[in-house]
Amino acid sequence: MTNLLELYVKLVGLVLLGFFLGRKLPATVPTRLGHFLFWVGVPLSIVAFLYQTDLSGQIWIAPAIAYLAIFLGALLGWMGIKWQALFTKNNLQQPTQGSFLLAAMVGNTGYLGYPVTLAIVGTQYFALALFYDLLGTTLGAYGLGVALAARFSSSVHDIKHITKAIIINPALWSFGFGLILRQVAIPTPVEFYLDKFAWTTVALSLLLIGMRLSKLNSWHSLPQAGISLGIKMLLVPLILGFTLPFFGLTGQAALVIVLQMAMPPAFATLVLAETFNLDRDLAVTALAVGSIVLLFTLPLWLWLFSVG
Template sequence: MLYLENPLLKLYLNLIGWVTLGFFLGRLLPRSYSTYLAKFLFFFGTPLSIVAFIRSANLSGAIWKAPLIAWAAILAGGGLAWILINFGVGEERLKNLNPIAQNSPEHNTAWSLPTQGSFLLATMVGNTGFLGIPVTLSLLGSEHFAWALFYDLLGTTMGINILGVAIASHCGKSDRRQSWLSPLRAIFQNPALWAFGLGFVSRSLPLSAPIEELLTTGAWTVITLALITIGMQLSKLNSLHNLKQVLACLAIKMLLIPLVIGTGLTFFGIAGAPRLVLVLQMAMPPAFGTTLLAEAFNLDRELAVTAIGIGCVSLLFTIPIWMRLFNF
């Protein structure tokens, strides 16, 4: 009975259970299996769940503010990361300010350009799709799903494909350079964006009860597969590189930004469940897409991987904080 009545306990049982299953499957199966599953979810599963949930979502109110809040969080995270990189005073920073130490052969700064790129990306974009949306649906149901979806599609997805690619291209060591059309092409080729339009149009199309139930069941199955995929991806993470930088990154991404912007949402007329949805999306750990950019542009992949691994574990401890602070 407690399992049925307590949404947070239900969420934790689902998160830990399905992610753990995915973790063990990832250890047993070849790496390509998680890639195939992720591609299936990207092209078929996630669009199906979007159509199903958007049909029952509440699209009234100021949901158009969700992507604006997303971009505010992205830019604020990047701004704080840039300040920390350039003005943070610590042992490495003091070495950089010392010309003698800087010319020393033992000098090896922790803020190389590829490391800066990974650090910036990890503080800016979170796992709002495969992780943030399941968390929102489990805690608040499908009624407020549109807030999370607008945040993810028009905020995170656009941010990582436009701003993320630009940062990775600038900070990376790769000779690969993309034209300004490439990020835009990636956005418009995203099946989730087309599924959002289809779901919105189909809201006025009545479906029989069995078909509606089948659609909803399929959507929740996709959520479960997404959690298993996260576990499979986490099973490949085996690094604790640049731990101090990772902890600083997560403090900005998962604590400072949600707290400050979440508190400020009240002054913009956003309160109650919609505010909690946005705070939870802001508080997600770094997106797995940051490792893809790190690999494509030769950024600091170890930092990106470590931030994701520790961030996913930290999420179990931060969700109750946001529920306590903003669930009213």
């Protein structure tokens, strides 16, 4: 509990610092920072984390479950959009639909999932969390997520542009490069600075959340964010969490996967919203509120899935 409190003091502190900077710095800074993270920060952090990962053991089930969670979130999100259009006459604009679906699909399994998993479970099953994120969430966010973002973008419509957006996606290229780099013994100083850069990217992502939060003029996106968070952080982990024994996952291993599924929307949703001009307010509201909601949902998952 002490580790968890220390963790969230740091997270909240960085978001608040970003909020303050967002009030003082020019409006172009958050957009440029988002582009930097998409093209440089995220790819290099993937290389760094992948280089340090122990790939031994039965850990390949983690990304398979991640894909199930992503597709279930997308399905429930699509049903939520149709339900609102049919019963509440609330027809969401395409950029809002894109951010809504992304927030319901992919979780913050890296920037929040890693430290939360380490604080609660420790290092024994960390490889499960890492594979869930790198082979599951990362590929889902920057593969299917990029396709969806391009589809709902106001400037990208046809198949050619969507395919191009996926092919040139730097996160996917960096994942392949990271696998190759694992076969090479890089100098210790290079490894050290690569690791520091990766965790700096984590800090910058939290700063960007704070910056975007400072630009919100209203909380009109809160109802949509609430629906997407209900799908992402409650329905998906509840539905899939109790099926994990059928995949051979029980005890602490199952808890690690549930924690990853229960994370708030991924920072990638904001990066993609920045890059493809989706609903930025909805993306940052879902991230900000989801991070707060996590403080209240964590005890639920520990109660349901902890073993002694």
